[in-house]
Amino acid sequence: QQQVKQSPQSLIVQKGGISIINCAYENTAFDYFPWYQQFPGKGPALLIAIRPDVSEKKEGRFTISFNKSAKQFSLHIMDSQPGDSATYFCAASERQAGTALIFGKGTTLSVSS
């Protein structure tokens, strides 16, 4: 079964707009939720991450919102730029168990200028 569901599959946003990508998880033991950014021909790179004891984390133009009761989390990219055009993956893991990351299927973001 797919433990982390990500939507939308693709997203087109105008320059300066807000990009929003959503993820939902099933395993309540997950306690670490990162977002990775991947450019064509490159490996995924950690963008921002959150633990379930906070509801929001902001780093520059990137914000994670986390809703523990709904088992959902989302990535918001403010003032989206053409350089943000990439594939974004949400993921989850059980930090205490030291488990590997379970990834969502990815969202391809295109920011038009």
Added chain:
Amino acid sequence: DSGVTQTPKHLITATGQRVTLRCSPRSGDLSVYWYQQSLDQGLQFLIQYYNGEERAKGNILERFSAQQFPDLHSELNLSSLELGDSALYFCASSESPGDTEQFFGPGTRLTVL
């Protein structure tokens, strides 16, 4: 540059063959993870090693095996290759199994003809 290196960058081979992918983790990282990325399955965890010992297995086929050597580099062996094994294979590393920040290498693109 994440500090994780993978070789080769590209690999083209025929069905039924065997290949070996190599990964060198970041300096100081003891844990290595292998992931497979395909269009239909997304990023899937295959196997994890920590300080030379297998720590966790994900969706790894029996035809695939891996090991981590005393110098901490890791190799992923894929045998009896099938067309469906064509994918990007990523290696990631972290300081320890409980350290959730994983750094990904640039990947090896495997094409099975």
